Amino acid sequence: MSASLFAQFAAYPNLVVALSERDHGSMTAGGDRTRDRAVTANRERFFHGLGIVPTSVVRPTQVHGKHVATIERTHGKVPAGDGLLTNRPGIFLSVTVADCLPVFLYDPGRSVIGVLHGGWRSLALGIVAEAMDRITDKLKSRPEKLLVGIGPGISRCHFVVRQDTAERFAAYPQAFARVGEQTALDLKQVVVAQFVERGVRREHIEVHPDCTACLPEKYFSYRRDKPAVVEAMVALIGIK
Numbered sequence: 001m002s003a004s005l006f007a008q009f010a011a012y013p014n015l016v017v018a019l020s021e022r023d024h025g026s027m028t029a030g031g032d033r034t035r036d037r038a039v040t041a042n043r044e045r046f047f048h049g050l051g052i053v054p055t056s057v058v059r060p061t062q063v064h065g066k067h068v069a070t071i072e073r074t075h076g077k078v079p080a081g082d083g084l085l086t087n088r089p090g091i092f093l094s095v096t097v098a099d100c101l102p103v104f105l106y107d108p109g110r111s112v113i114g115v116l117h118g119g120w121r122s123l124a125l126g127i128v129a130e131a132m133d134r135i136t137d138k139l140k141s142r143p144e145k146l147l148v149g150i151g152p153g154i155s156r157c158h159f160v161v162r163q164d165t166a167e168r169f170a171a172y173p174q175a176f177a178r179v180g181e182q183t184a185l186d187l188k189q190v191v192v193a194q195f196v197e198r199g200v201r202r203e204h205i206e207v208h209p210d211c212t213a214c215l216p217e218k219y220f221s222y223r224r225d226k227p228a229v230v231e232a233m234v235a236l237i238g239i240k
Helices: 033-049 120-125 127-137 163-168 187-197
Strands: 015-019 068-070 083-086 092-097 101-107 112-118 147-150 176-179 182-185 205-207 233-239
Touching: 015 101, 033 233, 068 127, 083 092, 083 127, 092 101, 092 112, 101 127, 101 187, 101 233, 112 120, 112 127, 112 233, 120 127, 120 163, 120 187, 127 187, 147 187, 163 182, 187 205
Parallel strands: 068 083, 147 205
Antiparallel strands: 015 233, 083 112, 092 233, 101 112, 101 147, 176 182
16 A cells, blocks of 8 residues: 555655555564564565665554554553554554554544554544544644544454444434344444544544455455454554
């Protein structure tokens, strides 16, 4: 995936927006030392392929929460959370995903970038609102200037949810569909609606059509594969 897959990002040649694919290997560690070494090698190979020095890439410890951190340097401890923002060129922000939505943010006027790990738990807790509060209050972006790209993730065709989960998104009836006797949820529509609620223009939001669960040759999918150890892609954004 490259910036060209988000048409509005393609106009900015110094902006890097990327999502690894299955062929690049798993990008999330946590199994054993041998596997972790392989993941590190996968990440470094992927970043070098984008012309990025791996030490310039920042990643949080993801907890399926709503915390969004503002990053000012590439070294030092990154708070646990599921979103990162910065206005510093040369810092590349990343999260890992394997059905959850990678959400990319860019304000070209203020050189502000962000990436969110958009799983249903984080979205239900308010990660979009948290990111918008930080991006407007701390980084002084205006919502109407913000560009948003919602990347490949599980789509409504494969995302059946329980009643208690559905109730958390009752404010977005347009995101639901019936699949037999079950309820399916379109997280991409939820994200679009949440950004529009916070003042982002609908025409500034692009949604990638790929469903990770539909494309086993291209993407890891936690729901589809149910692996004992999570395998995931890495989503990345930065300004060179």
